[in-house]
Amino acid sequence: MSSILILGGAGYIGSHTARYFKDRGRELVVYDNLSTGFRDSVKNITFVEGDLHDTRGLERVMERHRVDAVIHFAAFSQVGESMVNPEKYYYNNLAGTLSVLRAMVNQQVQNIVFSSTAAVYGDPVRIPIVETADKKPKNIYGKTKLIIENILKDYEGPYGVRSVCLRYFNAAGAHPDATIGESHRPESHLIPLVLQAALGQRDHLDIFGDDYETPDGTCVRDYIHVMDLADAHYRALEHLQRGGASAAYNLGNGSGFSVRQVIEAARYVTGREIRAEVRPRRAGDPAILIASSDRISRELGWQPKMPELDRIIATAWEWHRTHPDGYER
Ligand code: UDP
Secondary structure, X not given: OOEEEEEOOOOHHHHHHHHHHHHOOOOEEEEEOOOOOOHHHHOOOOEEEOOOOOHHHHHHHHHHXXXXXXXXXXXXXXXXXXHHOHHHHHHHHHHHHHHHHHHHHHHOOOEEEEEEEHHHOOOOOOOOEOOOOOOOOOOHHHXXXXXXXXXXXXXXXXXXXXXXXXXXXXXXXXXXXXXXXXXXXXXXXXXXXXXXXXOOOOOOEEEEOOOOOOOOOOOEEOEEEHHHHHHHHHHXXXXXXXXXXXXXEEEOOOOOEEHHHHHHHHHHHHOOOOOEEEEOOOOOOOOEOOEOOHHHHHHHOOOOOOOOHHHXXXXXXXXXXXXXXXXXX
């Protein structure tokens, strides 16, 4: 039986997607170098520890597990860090993906679902953002993703590689059973940081800028539940395996919340006091990112099942409350 190779499957979005596929009886193998992922996030799932740059290693896994499709999450994804350490982003995200594509071409694996990002758009001219909008990334992270999207287009004609690029807006929340969730070391994402402040693990939250052109001056983002993202990967892969055409899709809920609104929602959900202090802007942040996900709804029938910010934060809170130190080392 053929199987799906999930690169970076021990990371936050990867592990939730791996669980989603596994629960639907799909054969899969997770490949991850555990640089930011956790072995415990993919318990009971076939796991290979390996690096993207190891093309031969990737090929061996593809052969051994009869891989016929790849879902590629393995990337560094912190906007702020990408601005101060671009080399890390270009080498891993870009060179690493070229190695993956080489292995796919050599092994004739022709389907890939690729993790892209709202950061490909930069500062949007119109809200909500549609897939055809201008792409002028403001940060290195977004640039690496846009370059790969373009490379993928070039691999279709000559090598028959078809791809679905999923442009995530802000992934958030945790599996409803709270056995897996979001954990980064160090943490840089807004919702986990806010919840760490709620737990008393940090004194306060830094708000990166309150002088943006937004209703309350703080940046506005479109938060999407990680299990809704997992479902989008499932649909994208089915689409490719049915012979569907390459495509790129936005994934968001179509509504925006400011940093201050997220803090407020977290205070409500947790019942805890959460202190916040305004700091200077973080380099590379667009003021407002809100998705139109009409295309994926229309073409793949995707609909978010958990669009409400309070519920998204509630699932994240359940994970953080029960796993205050994240995964065991
Ligand atoms: N943010 C913040 N304080 C933090 C972390 C993030 O004010 O400690 C802001 C950040 O500037 C952005 C939003 O929260 O406007 C979401 O940031 P995150 O890093 O979670 O996701 P991104 O939008 O960069 O993918």
